[in-house]
Amino acid sequence: VVAPGRAMTTIGTSGTVFAFSEKPVLDVNKSVYTFCMPVPGAWHFMGSVNSCGASLKWWRNNFYPDDLEYEQINKDAASSAPSANRLIYLPYLNGEQSPHFNLNCRGSFVGLAAIHTKADMTRAVMEGATYALRDILTGIRNCGVRPETMRMCGGGSKSPFWRQLMADIYNMPVTLPDMNSENSAALGVAILAAVGTGEYPSVVDACDKIIKMRKEVYQPDEEMAFIYDKVYQEFDNLYPKLKENWKSILDLDFRY
The missing domain is CATH 1.10.1220 (Arc Repressor Mutant)
Structure with a gap:
C-alpha cells in the first residue's frame, strides 16, 4: 500500500486496515492511528480489531471442532441470508482496539431468536468481524482519505465467501495479491x-x-451493499448502548 487510493485489510487472529495518505492527519475522534511510512513524504492510517479471525476460530473450536480448514463453516455461512436473518454479532471477545479502545467490552449476539440456526450464527460471526473492520475504514474516511480499492490478505483471505462479504460490507472492490496471500x-x-x-x-x-495482483476483482453487489449498510448502522449503534452493561457485568461481586 504505497500509492494514493490504495488500502489493505489483513485478517489473522486480529484484523487490521491500512490506508495510504500523502499527508499526516490526526484523527480528532481518536479512532485510528497515524504513522509515517518507509516511503518519503508518505503516511498511513491504521486501526486494528482484536478478535477478527480469532472470533471465527473461537466459533470453530467450539461448534465445528473437526472443520480444520473452515470448509463447512464457509458453506454454512453462505447458506444463511445476508444479515444472518437479522442477527448481529459484536466481536469483542478480548476487549477492543479501534475505534473504542475499551478493555471491558465483550462479544455479544444481539437479536438471537428461536428461528436462528447454527448457519445463521456462523454467518453473523463473519459479518460482525467485518462490520468491526468497517468501523476502522469509517475512521480513515473521516480523516479525509477515501481508498478506491481494498487489498485483502491474511488467513481470512483464503475464503472466497469472506472476500465477497468484505466487498459488500465495505461497498468497494476487493482484490488479492497474486501469491499466497496469507503470507x-x-x-x-x-x-x-x-x-x-x-x-x-x-x-x-x-x-x-x-x-x-490477481485478475479477479470482487465487486460489491448493489443490493447486498444496501442491506449491509442498514445492518452496519445498527451494529454501530449497539456499542454505546451496551458499553455500561459490559462494565457492570465485569464488576459483579459474587462474594457471599
Whole structure:
C-alpha cells in the first residue's frame, strides 16, 4: 500500500486496515492511528480489531471442532441470508482496539431468536468481524482519505465467501495479491530488506516490481451493499448502548 487510493485489510487472529495518505492527519475522534511510512513524504492510517479471525476460530473450536480448514463453516455461512436473518454479532471477545479502545467490552449476539440456526450464527460471526473492520475504514474516511480499492490478505483471505462479504460490507472492490496471500507480512519484510541492501532503489519501485495482483476483482453487489449498510448502522449503534452493561457485568461481586 504505497500509492494514493490504495488500502489493505489483513485478517489473522486480529484484523487490521491500512490506508495510504500523502499527508499526516490526526484523527480528532481518536479512532485510528497515524504513522509515517518507509516511503518519503508518505503516511498511513491504521486501526486494528482484536478478535477478527480469532472470533471465527473461537466459533470453530467450539461448534465445528473437526472443520480444520473452515470448509463447512464457509458453506454454512453462505447458506444463511445476508444479515444472518437479522442477527448481529459484536466481536469483542478480548476487549477492543479501534475505534473504542475499551478493555471491558465483550462479544455479544444481539437479536438471537428461536428461528436462528447454527448457519445463521456462523454467518453473523463473519459479518460482525467485518462490520468491526468497517468501523476502522469509517475512521480513515473521516480523516479525509477515501481508498478506491481494498487489498485483502491474511488467513481470512483464503475464503472466497469472506472476500465477497468484505466487498459488500465495505461497498468497494476487493482484490488479492497474486501469491499466497496469507503470507503477505513475510513478503513485506523481504521487500524492505531488498531495498535496504540496495537491490531496489525505493520501496515504491520494489513493490511495483514484486507485487502483482490477481485478475479477479470482487465487486460489491448493489443490493447486498444496501442491506449491509442498514445492518452496519445498527451494529454501530449497539456499542454505546451496551458499553455500561459490559462494565457492570465485569464488576459483579459474587462474594457471599
